[in-house]
Amino acid sequence: MTAKTENKEKRIGLFVCHCGVNIAGVVDVEKVAQVLTDSPGVTFSTDYVYMCSDPGQQMIIDTIKEKHLDGIVVAACSPTLHEKTFREAARLAGLNPYQIEIANIREQDSWVHTDKEKATKKAVKIVKSHVAKARQNENLDPIRVDVTRRALVIGGGVSGLQAALDIADQGCEVVLVERSPSIGGKMIQLSETFPTLDCSQCILTPKMVEVSRHPRIKLLTCHEVDSISGFVGNFKVRIKKKPRYVDETLCNLCAECEKVCPQVVPDEFNMGLSFRKAIYMPFPQAIPGTYTLDAEHCLGLNPVRCGKCKDVCDKKAIDYDMKEKIVEEEVGAVVVATGYDLYTMQALGEYGGEKYEDVVNGLEFERILSASGPTGGVMRRPSDGKVPKSIVFVQCSGSRDTEKHLPYCSKICCMYTAKHAMMYRHRVPDGQATVFYIDVRTGGKSFDEFYMRAVEEDKVLYIRGKVSKIFKEGDKLIVWGVDTLTGKKVEVEADMVVLAMAIVKADGVQNLVKKLKISTDIHGFLAEAHPKLRPVESLNAGFYLAGCAHGPKDIPETVAQASAAAAKVGDLFAQKELLHEPTIVPVNDELCSGCGICVTMCPYAARTLDPARGVVVVKEILCEGCGACAAACPSGAAQQRNQTDDQIFSMLRAMLRE
Amino acid sequence: MKIHYYPGCTLKQKTTALDISTREAMKRLDIELVEPEGWSCCGAEYPLTEEKIAGLAAPIRVLRQVRDEGGDVLVTTCSFCFAVLKRADKAIKDDPLKHKRINAYLRDDIQINPLTKERTTGFEDYNGEVKVLHLLEFLRDRVGYLKIRERLKRDLKGLAVAPYYGCRVLRPQKEMAVDEPDSPRLFEEFLQAVGCAAVDYPFKQECCGSYLSVSLPAAATEASYRVLRSARMNGAKAVAVTCPLCFYNMDHRQDAIKETFLDFTGLPVVFFTQLLAWALGVEKSMLGLGEHRVPADSLFSEAPATEVRT
């Protein structure tokens, strides 16, 4: 892979850039080029006004050919800007791109100093050190590896569904893993969606059906990722299949089992506002369309104890003996779309969410509004079924609280609260809707118009102030707030209160990220590779992020991010083979004593000790080239390519020796 | 068990009921209370600005005395004393500047030997060696509700009592760290341990008007009325307090409350220690009931508690 450069002295070309006056205004570039002429190895040296310009690059290409150069130092701006440009120029001239060295004499010299003499002296040292390094650079080729064109999508909410569909439509296979019995996620629980008031179920169910029928999507509900190994393009995933106790291929949804089941438990789909049986269908449009037996609440998965459902099932679909199983899949990329949860109302004791039935969170209110919800879409409050004549909506419940709760803005609450208040006013025309807010944030297409509609047409009363306390008096809820605009302390008697609880990381996501070895921010949301330029990739190659797992966002943004993640996966799969930076740290077998110190240093498990040979072996594709092992290696067997200890010592000599 | 006890100035003069009932109750639990030698007033208010730190001298002097007498715990009942002592102790531990300045100031205190009358000076720095506990905390953590239950002599028959925390015991939580400020359990658990039923009501941690009682009596009257009304509405037969000032505002002020708020018909206010002492079998005469303006005698009758007239 690495063609060892011969021992004979290399022919180095030095090109010093003026960058107009950006460098030349402070650094005497001509002097730099001239002083270095006599340096060991330098065969050619010149300066030019813009090295990155076409004529500048052409000059480099021509000189390489003419002077038979085998090493280049370009003294110019930061390597983050034009290293790629000059490597490409070298390639065009037939020189190995890794023979290019960039000496940064702009950002780290001419732009930060004013004393011309000192800056020039410093430039000379910088350039000298890179010449010293270039003399020992080797020809390198990127490491190549095949890619499995099959993706794993974790999470069956709208983001996971969209990502799966987009990848599958690009022609690649997808494995979609969802831990609950049905796909649909949180979006399927919503009533209408802002700002268009589309029915959430009506727009999501077609996507769910499409996913279930797509020839290239393998849908695994009641499944959870157990472990993952390998690297980008080549992952092996172990997936745990949790028993459903109902054979989904046999169940014909006759509902006889549900009728005879004696166990009644709170219904998760309706946020506990109604009840279901221990054998149940999560909701009518659930996919896959099958009953699921909730073993936790079943009387005992034992015909002796109950067995009623099994008795009535004509199709013999119920099997109490189903066991947990592990399935294995090979994939090349992973999209993590694990969604969110709401902050617990228990944390806000002063709002009484845990104590009072009529204090509900946003998702509970969605179910109350929903035509498929516990009240069939009729506005009734949970405690006594009365139609609430006054509802108070409390924004920022737990959000934007750096002291005790969550410091960030949950982003979607302003809009869904406007929607809630509006929907309530439509359902109860003589009802009073009062919203307590700190700021209303409506940055989004048609968002502010929607909010204004709630205020102007539906006469929702917005009060600028945060609620301090909510308590019950008789059958009324008393809300203590303040209107900071008038400076009046406000007390509202409400029949019901809706808390716009903060969005938090999904329960259990911390275990998943440990398995995937991807990072999160301090709140447990998945971390992107770059906040601006790489917003849908994880830092760990091959992992992509979609939806609220990455941070609070609304449906259009979630869908856009899911599609972007899918496009990035497509990008990866479009490559014939994957290229990996060759500046890794291999092992020199002859020097390695097998002490294994480097193995413990490696964060990527790229290094393992071969017990038979007593030396360390390196899985090159896993090595990211940080060099921690090279610094730790006591024998010098671990040397970073093109940044060996010898090269570092040479650079130090060139820089420091007067 | 022998434990340092700081009654504070109010308990020694105006509100002896709290002091007497505490002492009687502790006797029944085999706990001997020791007052730190020569203690002074704690200052009642913890200084809230960075420059008025002289106010820390008095509480730290008390705590240093406890330490020098070999104590590691100081128990108080009055919420004001509790807050000042606990916060001063925390400041000494957390703030090196306060530690330095207060100790530098206190080092030159003069000590008089009670026997020889010899005057010496040069105290050792106080570094937060003493843990300040409210009696409610002490009962929960050091005595244990189990022991209290074992020693109960009277059945309070689930008397519906509204626990009133007021402000100082719970807040600021960062410093007091006694319980959750908006969903506390400490007082409720105590009431249940002595045989009462704890009434849940939303005003248990609201302010009674505090010291505005003298500068703006009407405000304190209204604030206390709101607490009492809420307790009544939620079925309380009495309100239990820990602080002499809460007691004053809610008990001594009830005539004024009735005059201002015609819907209010009265509710007895008691100290938590009176309930404890009574349940442990202390005689009625030792409860200090004579200090109450709103008669509370009927709560402490041998007759079933359910017949309490309110």
Place this chain on the structure above:
Amino acid sequence: MFEPQIMCFLCKWCTSSAADLAGTSRFHYAPNNINMRVMCSSRVDPQHILYAFKEGADGVFLGGCHPGDCHYVEGNYKTLRRITLFKTMLKDLGIDPKRLRLEWISSAEGKKYAETMDEFTEQIRALGPLHLNEKALVQEVVKDE
């Protein structure tokens, strides 16, 4: 006035980017430093530092990502452990540990980079040149090729 030579090893992802940002933002600072860009602060071997002292550096600076922000998961923690230990050894070698400085400077902290450079330059200036006998000691430790 004594002009010290300061050798900086900068992590490519954070501190070197911060040095670039200082340039883009035109934050001026003392020209006494020369930078070497490494992939990660954990690439720096104490031998490299000793060698820099031996070759004429009066101060050595090491810049990495803030704890928890390492591009390579935890390289900066390895650096911290190494440097903490190494500083105690420096003392034994007769080199004032103040001549070696480790700082976490993120790619957004151009200002901090410039200020740190000025501050460190002044600090080394105050310590004076690294004395020859110190250098002699180092000579024994670092093998010269």
Place this chain on the structure above:
Amino acid sequence: MRVKLKAGRDQRKFIERIEELSGENVFACYQCGRCSAGCPMASEMDLLPNQIIRLVQMGLAEDVLRSKTLFLCASCFTCESRCPKGIDMARVMEAVRHILDPKGKDAFGPGEISPELAQEVPQQVLVAIFRKFSK
């Protein structure tokens, strides 16, 4: 009348002094008003707690220093316990009281208590209120 916001030293000095005395960052306040919403004495106040802190942020010392609110705070810390930004409003109030004219009249001094009242109330209330409201 239009309030003039001058970027002068006086305003900065006032803000810095309040921050120094209270140990609180008044600029952390984003004016949610939760302190006022829960304040037991808010109905008696001419300026709500959040308005006091707003005026401090703007450096309008005079408006703050003549407010009755300073002497209505009972230091019950309800605001502190619910402030989403962790600001202890009682400390800010005390800091403002601290810089009131030292030669001015006591807001509430010993002279205002009748001997009868002094006989009746618990000692702690007298110590407390003089500590809070007199110089």
